[in-house]
Amino acid sequence: QxxxxxxxxxxxxxxxxxxxxxxxxxxxxxxxxxxxxxxxxxxxxxxxxxxxxxxxxxxxxxxxxxxxxxxxxxxxxxxxxxxxxxxxxxxxxxxxxxxxxxxxxxxxANNPALSAYVEARKLYRDARRYIIVSIGTGRSSRQYPWETIRRWGYLDWVSPLHGAPLNAMFSDGQSETVAHALKQLPRVEYFRFNVDLPDSVSEMIDDTRPENMAALEALGVRMVRDFSPQLHRLAKLLYRRRAV
Structure with missing residues (x-):
């Protein structure tokens, strides 16, 4: 590759x-x-x-x-x-x-929620509130301590053996910056659903081994359980809007 x-x-x-x-x-x-x-x-x-x-x-x-x-x-x-x-x-x-x-x-736009918000402002100009639901694909839990990276060169920063850290940090940083910005905006209800990837789940986006797919499914079930309060709040907001 x-x-x-x-x-x-x-x-x-x-x-x-x-x-x-x-x-x-x-x-x-x-x-x-x-x-x-x-x-x-x-x-x-x-x-x-x-x-x-x-x-x-x-x-x-x-x-x-x-x-x-x-x-x-x-x-x-x-x-x-x-x-x-x-x-x-x-x-x-x-x-x-x-x-x-x-x-x-x-x-x-690794997290396209901000771009979607800009479009929504054009489509619904008189809205009193904007509800944004952003679903992530999981955050890497891999850490890069100073002792490890202090002498890294270019090849180390882009190496898949290290988890392609330059690309991963750029993508994660971009996504979290968008999330931070949307949380500060007035009249915006921002729901971000994301989870740290445990060791049982591969960080490779094309890993379709049965055991990895099973681990991802289990993680999804846990994610729904962990975000239950936010999901219930979102459901109430959407139901209330429908009733109006």
Whole structure:
């Protein structure tokens, strides 16, 4: 994996084709925001779609998302999951012929909750409160004491043998910074559900061994139990909103 991608993207693209066929972003009925990263222009790239109901309420928003409506959902999914070192970058051609080179949205928004909040402010401008639910994929419990890292060079900081600490710290730091910012905003109810990964769970995102999958499932059950008070509060807020 040090010299080429780990997986052939053809299998992923085949599954995406079977799942989405020729459905396009504009065919969706929900409001959607999907993050990717444009390597040609070195900038975040957000696929957007607003529901017909929202566009009727705010006609100006229809033009804002017009350029995204004809993207195939299979291409959107391919772009946002194109994790560097695991898959080739996604090369996507829009209906106007413009080509994009896109990689995993985590490079731009590992915790996309803040980006979603910005969009929600545009869609629901008069809202008295914004409820945000953010679900993490687990925090590494690995520590890097001074004695261990004091003489590390570049290869040590990016080595998978050490848990790729440079990338891990960047991703974790970005996610937690977003969480911290959202907790300080007025009129925002921010629910962040995340958990420290125990030693029984592999930190490798592609570890599908049966024992690791079983450990992840057990961790999920425990997570629901540990977050029970927050989940009940969230349910009450959503039910109250529905009743209104």
């Amino acid at each position: 040090a010299f080429t991608v780990k997986y052939d993207h053809a299998t992923l693209e085949k599954l995406l084709m079977e799942t989405f066929r020729d459905d396009r972003l504009g065919d969706c009925s929900a409001n959607i925001l999907v993050a990717a990263y444009d390597t040609d222009n070195r900038t975040p790239f957000f696929f957007k779609h607003y529901s017909e109901r929202v566009c009727r309420r705010h006609p100006g928003l229809r033009d804002e998302v017009a350029e995204y409506r004809d993207f195939y959902l299979r291409d959107v999914a391919r772009a946002t999951t194109a994790a560097p070192t695991f898959f080739e970058p996604a090369r996507i051609t829009a209906t106007d012929g413009k080509e994009y080179t896109l990689v995993d949205g985590a490079l731009a």
